[in-house]
Amino acid sequence: MLTRRGIVIFASLVVLSAIGLTVHQTQKVTPDFLGKLVPSKVSNKGQGGQEVKDIGQDGQANKGNPGQPCDTDIEWLAGVDIKYPISYAQREIVVRPTSGVERASLTKVDDTLFPQAEQLLVDKKSHLELRDCQQQPLILEVPDTPITPMDAFRMHFGIATTLERLEDSTPMIMRWLAHTGAKLFVIAIKPEGGKAPTSKQLAFRQKELRKRGMDVTLLPPLKKGQLYTETYFSLAKVMYTHRTEEALWFVLMDDDTFFPSMRSLLKMLEKYNPDKEYWIGAVSEIWWSVARYGMMAFGGAGIFLSRALAARIDEVYDICITEMHPAAGGDERVMRCVYGHTETKLTNEPALHQMDVFGDLSGVYESGRLPLSLHHWKGGDYPVDKMSLVSNICGDCFLQRWQFGDDTVLTNGYSIAMYPEGELANGLDFTKAEETWDSHTVEDSVNPGTWHSLSPSRPRLVLDKEKIQYRLLESATVDGGIRQSYIHKGKEEGDTDKLLVLYWRREDQAAASTNSTQPE
DSSP: OOOGGGOOOOEEEEEEEOOOOOTTOOEEEEEOSSSOEEEEEOOOOOSTTOOEEEEOTTSOTTOOOOOOOSEEEOGGGGGSOOOSSEEEEEEEEEEEEETTOOOOSEEEESSOSSOEEEEEEEOSOSEEEOSOTTOOOEEEEEEOOOOSOOOOTTEEEEEEEOHHHHHHHHHHHHHHHTTSOOEEEEEEOOOTTSOOOOHHHHHHHHHHHHHTTOEEEEEOOSSTTOOHHHHHHHHHHHHHHTOOTTOOEEEEOOTTEEOSOHHHHHHHHTTSOTTSOOEEEOOOSSHHHHHHHOSOOOGGGOEEEEHHHHHHHHHHHHHHHHHOOTTOOHHHHHHHHHHHHOSOOEEEOTTBOOOOOOBOOHHHHTSSOOOSBEEOGGGTTOOHHHHTTTHHHHSTTTTOEEEETTTEEEETTTEEEEOTTOTTTTTOOTTSEEOOBOOOOOTTOSSOSSHHHHOSEEOOOOBTTTBEEEEEEEEEEETTEEEEEEEEOOOSTTOOEEEEEEEEEEHHHHHHHHHHTSOO
8 A cells, every 4th residue: 555655646637728719610619627528609799788898809819929838837736725636727818908998897708718628647746748839828908007006196095903913914005005105104003902012113113014115104093092993083183194295185994905906096086176075985885884874984995085175174183083972983983073064975986895795705806897995805715915916917907807708707816707507698697796795685675785886786696507616716926927826626525626727928028938938
C-alpha cells in the first residue's frame, strides 16, 4: 500500500483552445467539465429589451495572436482552497480599450468563453504541458477609461474605528484611495474592553498608511468617553475643521464601505453644485429600514455633504449634539441635524449601496449595474479588494457582464454562470435582478421589500439545475495582468471541484508580451 506521501494526486484538467466563431456558424460546443461536449445553439438576439452590445460579428474582433507558450504555471493552485482531483479550464482575455464604447448592462459576444476542451491527466506539478500551442486569446472591447488613479484632491473622507479594524480594512481602502490626493480622516476609538490608542501609536500607524500612498490623518475623539455614535457624527466637524481650501465634498462612511470606482464617484458628484447645500446618500435597500428611519442617508453607503452643507452643520454642531437622543445612530444624528436646522432634503443616489439585504447577494452583484459604493463586505463572502482587482486592467469593468453564446454569462470579478436548461435562449430578462436575497416584507405595505431599491427584479433560479454558478475564489496580479479563478464546488460525494481560470491583459501588454517571445 502506498503511503500518503507516496500518492500522486491527479487533477482532471480541461484545457481550452480558443476557436473563433463566425456569424455563419450555427453550433458550438461547451464543456460540461466531465469530458463530454454538449452542443448548443448560438443566439445573437437581445433579451427583454436590455442594453446589449454584440461584438465579434465580423469574425475578426476575437482573432488573437497564435504562438502562446506550450506550458502554463499552475504552482499557484497550492495556495487555493480546493480538493483534488479537480476539473480545470482556462482562457486568456485581452481587453481592448475603445473610444466610443460604453459600458452596457450586458454585452453579447459571438464566441464561447471556453470553446473547445481536451481531457488531460496531470500530476500536481508547477507547470502543465499544453497540447494546443496555438491557443488564441479572447478579445473584448471595453470603454477607454483611465486605469491610473483619479485626481480626487477635492474629496475628504472620514471614518471612526479602532486601529485593529482599520488595519483589517486597509487593503480595501487602498483600492480606491491610494494615490488619488483625497484625504482620509480617521478618528481612532477605544476598542471594546481595551485602552484608547496613544498618540505614539496614532503617529506610527499614520506614517505606515502614508507610506502606502494614502493621505491619512489619525486623530483621537473630540471628547473622552464619547459614544461611538457621537464620534461618528463628529466626523463632519473634524473634516470641516481640517479641510483644505480646495475641499468640495465631505464623506462620512464606515470602515467597511468600499468605493469600486473613484472615477464614477467623481462623475456622480459633477451633477451637483458644492456651494449649495447637498446631502447625498442612499436609503436602505430594505423597506423596513426606510419605514423605521425615514428618508435618511445610511452611513454604510456613504454620506456626502457639500461644502455649503458641511459649513452649516459646523455652525450648528454644538446645538445638534445637545439635542441628540443617546440611542440615535451616527447616520441618524446627521439626519436629525440636517432636518432640524436646514431646509435640505436627502438626494437619493441608488447606486450607493448600504447592502442591508441578507442571504445570497448574487442578484445584486450579478445585476449588471455598476455600484458607486458597497458595504458589509467584512463577512468574508465578498472580498471586494480581490473582486475589483481586474479594474487595474479594464477600468470600470468590475461587475460588467458579458454573455457568451446562449448558455454562459460572466459577471466580471464575481461569477461565471451557466444556464444548461436554455434560460438564455428562452429570453431570460437580464434587465431584472435575480431575487436571490432573503425576503424583507413589511406588514400592510404595498412595497414587498426592495421595490424602491433593487427593482426591476425576477424570481430566483434553481441553483445547479437552472443555473450553475462559479463564484470568484481568488484573484491576483500575474506578470502585469490579472488572474481570476472561479469555482463550483462538488455538491455530492464523488463530485469534483470545478475551477475556471481567466487571465486578463490589456492589448498593449499582450502585444508587448508576444513581441518579447519572438526570436531575434
